[in-house]
Amino acid sequence: MKILVCVSNVPDTTTKIKLSGDMHSVDLANVQWIINPWDELALTRALELKEASEGKIEKVTVMLVGAKSAEPTMRKALAIGADDAVRVDAEPLDAYFVAGQIAGAIKDENYDLVFCGIESSDYNGSAMGSMLSEFMNIPSVSSVSKVEMDDDQIVVNREIAGGFEVVVPELPFVAIVQKGITKEPRIPSMRGIMMARKKPLKVVEASGLEALTEFVKYEPPQPKAACKMIDADNVAELVDLLHNEAKII
Amino acid sequence: MSKVLIYAENFDGKFKKANFEIVSYGAEIARQTGAEAIVLSIGNVPDEELKQLSVYGASRVLSFNDGRFDALENQAYASVIAQAVEKEGAEIVVFSNSNTSKALAPRVSVKLKAGMVFAATGLPKSIDPFMVPKKVFHGKAFADVVIKSPIKIICLSQNSFGITEDAKAVSIETFVAEIDDTVFKTRVTNVEKATGKILLNDAEIIVSGGRGMKGAENWKPLEDLADILGAATACSRPVSDEGWRPHSEHVGQTGKIVAPNLYFALGISGAIQHLAGVSSSKVIVAVNTDHEAPVFQEADYGIIGDVQKVLPQMVEAFRKFKSEN
Structure with missing residues (x-):
């Protein structure tokens, strides 16, 4: 069995987002890049499954669509424990473009299970994994909060309003995962970092697919009015403000 | 006449505020573009419940019901939605930003080669080019996104537009779609659900x-x-x-x-x-x-x-x- 984990390279969550002078782009100089948090959870869970599978899962591959500058993020994924990595050499223009590129790059690879994070923390698209499953014409389960292996089956929990469903999909399928699938993302060990340098990182050319959307302009959020402070001994004032000023209760 | 198609997901046969909001939103886009607002519902929803959507500006409600659709099978659901968009010739498709929308809208996007904007925060700022505002970096900035394809998909961020009433005479129509048995490839073996609890995404x-x-x-x-x-x-x-x-x-x-x-x-x-x-x-x-x-x-x-x-x-x-x- 082979698992593919799709990762994206995103600015660290605590990064201050600076816009370019003309507001047409985000100024990415001096940004610290990380593996998208949901993808990192997905990778961690894929590795846990592999380790517990007694050899049934032979390989965990990470896949990224991006320029060469994204390779440190891929090396980090290898250091965490992925066996090999593939980069499609193209700027990730939009989710449709990325999903189409990945589908093209893996069409002869026969992955049994594909993991994608439910969202990317940069453009908050929430679309890539489901698009990939459609390009591949295979089933998908989204909002996955648990993944287990049961003999040769994969069993997942899908979060629904107020609870969850246990779902058994036919393989291959795409699992679009969220919080809960593993407790914490794995941190690379020193040995992992040394080994990552020697692990294969393949670069493939992009196909001629075109993006369907384009980000044309950015705006900073509206500045927020100062917080109105209320004395801790006068909670009644809070109730009054929420009722008469904010008119929210 | 051009058309806006709104996908209204039901919860055990009922609609929620999030549905009324996206119908209000879709109806407003329809008004501004001289289009007709049509809602598509999949699953077993009583006519009375379907009729409610007219309060928010829908003039037609298409209802698709098929015993195989009790559980969410993404491929099958997305196929019904794509067929409805094609049959109606809709140019704009509206979803909520729920978990189900995350599972379905991207599939519809690929089927129809329709560009999609997830978590839009308001009405399109222009129709030509078709430009929609959205939040990026989790609210640390906003962006205007242009959708370049003939069919456009918008998933609206909850509570970003609000509910507006514009009661219309409505027709409830049965929608027929062709769905092959072979796309049903996931099996739901168990459901656990709290009852009587206020859910985070519904809470005021x-x-x-x-x-x-x-x-x-x-x-x-x-x-x-x-x-x-x-x-x-x-x-x-x-x-x-x-x-x-x-x-x-x-x-x-x-x-x-x-x-x-x-x-x-x-x-x-x-x-x-x-x-x-x-x-x-x-x-x-x-x-x-x-x-x-x-x-x-x-x-x-x-x-x-x-x-x-x-x-x-x-x-x-x-x-x-x-x-x-």
């Missing part, structure tokens, strides 16, 4: 506790406050990581993104990851011992104090208010 008010609550055993007054206000309970990440509260209550970047009318951050310092999940709330009230806690940057009303002491007072004050109003 959310009462949320953080590390300042000091332990699972201190949650009673927080739950009391939620009860009094008819609110849902939530928590910050350290709280769910510690196991004081279930993961399903975790609000923040990697947990749930919420947008209630009123959000109480109690003993939550407001790490950037937490604020990313709550910054769309209309009003935020924060209680924290540290006056420099980042949560006060985002809050509208703040109390500096120990939540253990302030919370019981809040319970009393809101109880009194509720008994008088």
Whole structure:
């Protein structure tokens, strides 16, 4: 069995987002890049499954669509424990473009299970994994909060309003995962970092697919009015403000 | 006449506020573009419930019902939606930003080669080019996105447009789609669902506790406050990581993104990851011992104090208010 984990390279969550002078782009100089948090959870869970599978899962591959500058993020994924990595050499223009590129790059690879994070923390698209499953014409389960292996089956929990469903999909399928699938993302060990340098990182050319959307302009959020402070001994004032000023209760 | 098609997901045969909002939104786009607003529903929904959607401006409701659609099979559902868009010749397709929309809209996008914007925050700013505003970097910036394809898909951020009434005469029509048995490839073997609980994504008010609550055993007054206000309970990440509260209550970047009318951050310092999940709330009230806690940057009303002491007072004050109003 082979698992593919799709990762994206995103600015660290605590990064201050600076816009370019003309507001047409985000100024990415001096940004610290990380593996998208949901993808990192997905990778961690894929590795846990592999380790517990007694050899049934032979390989965990990470896949990224991006320029060469994204390779440190891929090396980090290898250091965490992925066996090999593939980069499609193209700027990730939009989710449709990325999903189409990945589908093209893996069409002869026969992955049994594909993991994608439910969202990317940069453009908050929430679309890539489901698009990939459609390009591949295979089933998908989204909002996955648990993944287990049961003999040769994969069993997942899908979060629904107020609870969850246990779902058994036919393989291959795409699992679009969220919080809960593993407790914490794995941190690379020193040995992992040394080994990552020697692990294969393949670069493939992009196909001629075109993006369907384009980000044309950015705006900073509206500045927020100062917080109105209320004395801790006068909670009644809070109730009054929420009722008469904010008119929210 | 051009058409706007709105996909309305039902919850056990019923619609929720989020549906009324996207119908209102789709109907407004239809008005501005001289188009017709059509709703598609999949599953077993009574006619009375379907008719309700006309209150928000839908003039036709297409209802697709098939015994094989009891559980969510993404490929099958997306195929019905894509067939409806094609049959009607709709140019704009509207979804909510729910978990189900995340599973379906991207598939419809690929089927129809239709560009999609997820978590749009308002009406299109222009029709040609078709430009939609959305939040990026979890609210640290906004962006205008142009959709270049002939068919456009918008998933609207909850509570970003509101509900507007515009009652129309409505026709309820049975929709027929061809769905092959071979796309049913996932099997639901069990369902666990809490009943009678207010769900985070439906809640108008959310009462949320953080590390300042000091332990699972201190949650009673927080739950009391939620009860009094008819609110849902939530928590910050350290709280769910510690196991004081279930993961399903975790609000923040990697947990749930919420947008209630009123959000109480109690003993939550407001790490950037937490604020990313709550910054769309209309009003935020924060209680924290540290006056420099980042949560006060985002809050509208703040109390500096120990939540253990302030919370019981809040319970009393809101109880009194509720008994008088």
